[in-house]
Amino acid sequence: MSTGTAEVSAAPKAGLNKGRVLGWLQEYGVYAAIVVLLAINTALKPSFLSVENFRVQTFQAVPVLVVALGMALVIATEGIDLSVGAVIAVASAVIPLYLGYGSIASILVALVAGALSGLLAGGMVAFARVQPIVATLALMIGLRGLAVMANGATAKSISDPVLLGLGLNSWLGVPQMLVIALVIVVIVMFVVRRTTFGRQLMAVGDNRAASALSGLPVRRVLVTVYVASGVLAALAGVFLVGHGGYADPANYGLNYELSAITAVVVGGTPLSGGRIRVLGTVAGAVFMQLITATLIQNNIKNSYEQMVEAVIIVGAVYAARGRSGR
Amino acid sequence: MSSTPRRRSARLVVITGAAVATVLVAGGCAKSASNQASDSPSGDTKAAGQQRVADAGSKGPTCTAKQYGAPKVDLKKVTVGFSQSESTSNPFRATETKSITDEAKRLGIKLIQRNANANVPQQNTDIQDMIAQGAKVLIVAPENSDGLAPAFAKAKAKHIPILTIDRTVQGTACSDFIGFIGSDFAGQARIAADDLGKALKGKGDVVVLQGTSGNNVATDRTQGFNKEIAAKYPGIKIVASQTANFDQATGQKVMEQILQSHPDVKGLYAENDTMALGAIQAIRSAGKVPGKDIKIVSIDGIEDAVKDVVSGVIVADVETNPRFGPLAFQALSDFYSGKGTHTTTIIADHHFTAANAKEALSNGDVY
Amino acid sequence: MAQRQPADPAQLVLDVRSVSKSFPGVRALRGVDFGVRPGEVHALVGENGAGKSTLIKVVTGVYQVDEGEVRLDGRPVAFGSPLEAQDAGISTIYQEINLIPLMSVARNLFLNREPSRFGVIDSARMKREAYEILRGYGVDVNPSRPLRSLGLGAQQMVAIARAVQIDARVVIMDEPTSSLETREVETLFRVIRRLRDQGIAIVYVSHRLDELYEICDRVTIMRDGETVHVDEMARVDRLQLIALMLGRDLTDVRQHGATAFAADHDVAGEPVVRAHELHRAHQLDKVSVDLRPGEVVGLGGLLGSGRSETARAIAGALPLDGGSVAVGGVPLRRHSTAAAIRAGVVMLPEDRKSDGIIPNLSVRENIVLAALPRISRAGLVDKGKQDEIVEFFFERLRIKASSPAQKVGELSGGNQQKVMLARWLCLNPKALLLDEPTRGIDVGAKAEVQSLIDELAKEGLAVMLISSDLEELIEGSDRIVVLKEGRMVAELTGDAVSQGALMTALAEGDPSPTAGDGAQA
Incomplete structure (x- = not known):
């Protein structure tokens, strides 16, 4: 009946060159941009390459990176998780409440809270078939309120040595939070590339209908990625509490969902699902941090930062679209 | 696919939701911490538990009930409504509300109050509710300079006068509202500039952490500081001026960056205390000693910051006085007596320095 | 014309x-x-x-x-x-x-x-x-x-x-x-x-x-x-x-030659799949079909007659209002694709692009997709087993790809279809439901797929075949169940599996009790 079955193969059109350029940009653009930014900053101020500066940038970039890794998993299933900022707030609300049981206990409780919120998001998406953006938007609003309610809107200062250590100290010269983040990067890469689950994750993100017809545990995959995203966001909350030395549910994690999505997209993971770039995501987070550093260190107005970020996002999405041709 | 998993899913969702809520709210052993304060305005000098609040200067023409077109009432016989803009978990707001409440009680005036929790539409509703409840006079701490027009228009139509405190609103004094009582934000900044100028002996690079862009408080505090420095301290150079949104974490982040590009800065001016607290954390983790390597001045006068004044970490802190009770009710009484109240009243702000901070803390003068 | x-x-x-x-x-x-x-x-x-x-x-x-x-x-x-x-x-x-x-x-x-x-x-x-x-x-x-x-x-x-x-x-x-x-x-x-x-x-x-x-x-x-x-x-x-x-001339009903199917198969034994009174509002009205080992059962019917729905229902992919599916005499407890696959019933979906291939995954990954649980240990894919399977089916189905690592989305329709078949065959299924297995693939691949179906049936697999290509349906099937508006209207067996009989059934089959003049022919 529908003669429009015309299997329009995504035929490479005239703009093959353009496609190739965009493809290169999507694949390697972010690494090139990092090199360029490093070069500019070093030229302006050689001390940009100092250990001290590296530490500062690390402390600021790692929480975003950790959230972005979870976000990348969710995006690979063609989803989105807007609740991560609120989960950070929840984590920061929970930590002071449970510090009495010890620092490790309070961190674990924060991570469990993140997992529960991910379970809720994943449950809504996988079983109730709520659109990811709607489900996680609801959580974003609800959890922030809950976090403030649980802890009061006032910030609470934290002097627990373990938490502060995570936020500020180093192991053998490497910031603790960076060590943990790198371990997570390795784990995510391993899961995505080597495990059965990783294979299922890509399949579900690429073609959910076909995956379901092939008997894949589609729902379990979806719930798992949202739980992972929740746990990682909570971990970012732990880092932020440790670095700031206080817990502030009303303000912690604001706009983190946007920073994380930006890092993922800039890193070359398409929003259309089915693919993930773990190292790209790391590079995306690093790149965004370098942008911030470049602007602030050169005393350029913050409002420009937002504009620059907007341009970068549009550019990254354009490169991705132009390439996949979808 | 059949209906069973669906139902199970719904249950799963509900159970999980309940679990999240339980974990968070049921709480555990609390280990409480200190706090943070406001980006807000307002203040007094000879502040005190006893509510001695000074008028630090009044400007503009006076306004009386007759000029305003409000029916003459006896304050002691009517209901006064107070609309608070933000949650009292913020110490500034808590102190402000308490000041109004205490003064009303002292004067034997019947007061009803609402809190809009930083939500402009909610504040519109609050104001209209209080009018419906029979309030004949209103004191409003506006959340925003515009956005409250509907509620103000309603009050005006019913000839109910409104006195605004701590933030200004759009409109004409003695017509849309009686007048404004609050801090002189530019004045606060000038005091802070002088403190910093003296601490640095008129020489050195300084950093400014600005409040939220576009906020009139931030604008006044930036301009007041810049002008004063330019006029009196030619040896002081502002090498970086960045917004940190009146937020502690952002203050820390921005300061961390600035310290990388300007390791030699000698002074910091933070437009509120929370940003200063964040910046202090950044200065410490950069291996510098706040108060020694970098002199800090700030505004608001919250407890944590004043403690830092005592310990020498902060050179001086200009208060934003939230104790509006006495001035507000004095203004209303003048308004009705025919004497008239000025359309702009500046509340006197405390000025915490090494000399008086300890005493102020022990006297409970700090909110 | x-x-x-x-x-x-x-x-x-x-x-x-x-x-x-x-x-x-x-x-x-x-x-x-x-x-x-x-x-x-x-x-x-x-x-x-x-x-x-x-x-x-x-x-x-x-x-x-x-x-x-x-x-x-x-x-x-x-x-x-x-x-x-x-x-x-x-x-x-x-x-x-x-x-x-x-x-x-x-x-x-x-x-x-x-x-x-x-x-x-x-x-x-x-x-x-x-x-x-x-x-x-x-x-x-x-x-x-x-x-x-x-x-x-x-x-x-x-x-x-x-x-x-x-x-x-x-x-x-x-x-x-x-x-x-x-x-x-x-x-x-x-x-x-x-x-x-x-x-x-x-x-x-x-x-x-x-x-x-x-x-x-x-x-x-x-x-x-x-x-x-x-x-x-x-x-x-x-x-x-x-x-x-x-597009069939009534006087010219050809018997053989156009397709790669051989003669009829030996049908043996008890049905491996029994679909009993499958029902779904507006789509299926109490359809019952049995599939026996070694038998190719064709589903005949015009567009919208419920052929695909029947296949999807048996494969657990279509929610049912009533009816049951039993495999090897054991009713499936859960009506889901995973359950059907575990029981050995697999379906090649009609729309290869939207329901079949995972375009960005490699040929290798597509082939073993459904078999992942069987070739995984401790959550990791057993590469040896995986390569064994992939190699075997590459050869058996003559899949043409630059390598098993090539993305499936880049293959021709015929090769994509072979990959899909490999995905199911590597599970050693008991019953294979094929919905338009040769649509949109070139002539060569079509013949290959047809002779493969033949071979599989000979090896004892139960096959259900849906095809809008009449020759394929008639020559490939040992038996044809004719559907109309979601109901079974005829069953053709033996010599009755012919174009003439099928078209008569399509024309005359009277599914609805209220329908009037059914005796035009």
């Missing part, structure tokens, strides 16, 4: 002349002629891909013609959009009703031409008029109700009423009865007859033969983008109609 009824162009309200329309890779319409007279109900029929939809879209301004012209009342027209066509008097009623569900019935009826006074909608008058108009269509509802609160039949009436209200002279109805209850169909037909008597031309697209014979005056049959026959409805008997749609 076909006999044409010469029609006086002057009396045609809609006159499509030698229209051609191509899409990249497909010539959808090749010089199609189509004429509709005022005051007639004109059936437009054809199988999948015949070009009906494209023709309708050309007439209603969704597509522009490449060659030829469309005339309305003798004047050439070229509509830029469906709205322009509607303004000119051509309205389309789709099966998904294109009104605004949340607006009131009255607003929908008068959308964009509301009665107004001084620029303000006169809603009282609008409601009054809407009520009167709809009563004329047998719809007695409060016009203030939102449209979506009405039944589908009533909604369709609102759509038709709206079309007539805007002075339509040609109303195109695309499968208008597909979601209607019997009673609603009767009302619809009453309305159609009334419109016809008012001189409105109705183009009626449907696969339900009974309806065509009941309501239509003339018929245009399309096949492969061409008009193959135009006639009075009553002068075309059912068998002839089907033969024309399917």
Whole structure:
């Protein structure tokens, strides 16, 4: 009946060159941009390459990176998780409440809270078939309120040595939070590339209908990625509490969902699902941090930062679209 | 696919939701911490538990009930409504509300109050509710300079006068509202500039952490500081001026960056205390000693910051006085007596320095 | 090629002349002629891909013609959009009703031409008029109700009423009865007859033969983008109609040669799959099918007869209102694809692109996708087993790819289909359900797939075959179950598995007790 079955193969059109350029940009653009930014900053101020500066940038970039890794998993299933900022707030609300049981206990409780919120998001998406953006938007609003309610809107200062250590100290010269983040990067890469689950994750993100017809545990995959995203966001909350030395549910994690999505997209993971770039995501987070550093260190107005970020996002999405041709 | 998993899913969702809520709210052993304060305005000098609040200067023409077109009432016989803009978990707001409440009680005036929790539409509703409840006079701490027009228009139509405190609103004094009582934000900044100028002996690079862009408080505090420095301290150079949104974490982040590009800065001016607290954390983790390597001045006068004044970490802190009770009710009484109240009243702000901070803390003068 | 009824162009309200329309890779319409007279109900029929939809879209301004012209009342027209066509008097009623569900019935009826006074909608008058108009269509509802609160039949009436209200002279109805209850169909037909008597031309697209014979005056049959026959409805008997749609000459029913199937298979033993009274509203009506080892069971039927639905139901991919599926005598406890796959029942879906391949994954990953649980240990894929499977099927199915690491999306249709088959075969299934296994693949691959099906059956696999290629169906199947409107109407076995018998069954099979004249042949 529908003669429009015309299997329009995504035929490479005239703009093959353009496609190739965009493809290169999507694949390697972010690494090139990092090199360029490093070069500019070093030229302006050689001390940009100092250990001290590296530490500062690390402390600021790692929480975003950790959230972005979870976000990348969710995006690979063609989803989105807007609740991560609120989960950070929840984590920061929970930590002071449970510090009495010890620092490790309070961190674990924060991570469990993140997992529960991910379970809720994943449950809504996988079983109730709520659109990811709607489900996680609801959580974003609800959890922030809950976090403030649980802890009061006032910030609470934290002097627990373990938490502060995570936020500020180093192991053998490497910031603790960076060590943990790198371990997570390795784990995510391993899961995505080597495990059965990783294979299922890509399949579900690429073609959910076909995956379901092939008997894949589609729902379990979806719930798992949202739980992972929740746990990682909570971990970012732990880092932020440790670095700031206080817990502030009303303000912690604001706009983190946007920073994380930006890092993922800039890193070359398409929003259309089915693919993930773990190292790209790391590079995306690093790149965004370098942008911030470049602007602030050169005393350029913050409002420009937002504009620059907007341009970068549009550019990254354009490169991705132009390439996949979808 | 059949209906069973669906139902199970719904249950799963509900159970999980309940679990999240339980974990968070049921709480555990609390280990409480200190706090943070406001980006807000307002203040007094000879502040005190006893509510001695000074008028630090009044400007503009006076306004009386007759000029305003409000029916003459006896304050002691009517209901006064107070609309608070933000949650009292913020110490500034808590102190402000308490000041109004205490003064009303002292004067034997019947007061009803609402809190809009930083939500402009909610504040519109609050104001209209209080009018419906029979309030004949209103004191409003506006959340925003515009956005409250509907509620103000309603009050005006019913000839109910409104006195605004701590933030200004759009409109004409003695017509849309009686007048404004609050801090002189530019004045606060000038005091802070002088403190910093003296601490640095008129020489050195300084950093400014600005409040939220576009906020009139931030604008006044930036301009007041810049002008004063330019006029009196030619040896002081502002090498970086960045917004940190009146937020502690952002203050820390921005300061961390600035310290990388300007390791030699000698002074910091933070437009509120929370940003200063964040910046202090950044200065410490950069291996510098706040108060020694970098002199800090700030505004608001919250407890944590004043403690830092005592310990020498902060050179001086200009208060934003939230104790509006006495001035507000004095203004209303003048308004009705025919004497008239000025359309702009500046509340006197405390000025915490090494000399008086300890005493102020022990006297409970700090909110 | 076909006999044409010469029609006086002057009396045609809609006159499509030698229209051609191509899409990249497909010539959808090749010089199609189509004429509709005022005051007639004109059936437009054809199988999948015949070009009906494209023709309708050309007439209603969704597509522009490449060659030829469309005339309305003798004047050439070229509509830029469906709205322009509607303004000119051509309205389309789709099966998904294109009104605004949340607006009131009255607003929908008068959308964009509301009665107004001084620029303000006169809603009282609008409601009054809407009520009167709809009563004329047998719809007695409060016009203030939102449209979506009405039944589908009533909604369709609102759509038709709206079309007539805007002075339509040609109303195109695309499968208008597909979601209607019997009673609603009767009302619809009453309305159609009334419109016809008012001189409105109705183009009626449907696969339900009974309806065509009941309501239509003339018929245009399309096949492969061409008009193959135009006639009075009553002068075309059912068998002839089907033969024309399917492109088979009744006197030339070939036996063998066109396909790669060998002779019949030895069918042995108890059924491995028993599907019992599968039921789903509007789609399946108590369909029961048994599949035995070594047997290829064909599902016959026209478009919309429930063939794919039957396969999907057995494979656990279609939620059921009733019925059961048992594999090896054991009923499946959960109705899900995973459960069916575990039990050994797998399905090659009809739409390879949207339901089959995972385009960005490699050939290797696509092949072992469903087998992941079996080749994983501790959550890790056993590379050795994986490569073994992939290598074996690469060879057996002669998959042409640069390497197993190539993305499936980059392969040709035929090779994608082989990858899909490999995905299922590597599970060692008991029953294989094939929905259009050779559609859209080249001739060589087609023959390969066909002989593979043969081989698999010989090896003892139970196969269910759905194909709109009649030769493939007849030569490939040992037995054919014929479906019509979601019901079984005939079962052909042995020598009865022939084109003649199949077409007779398609034409005569009488699924609905209310249907009238089923004895045309």
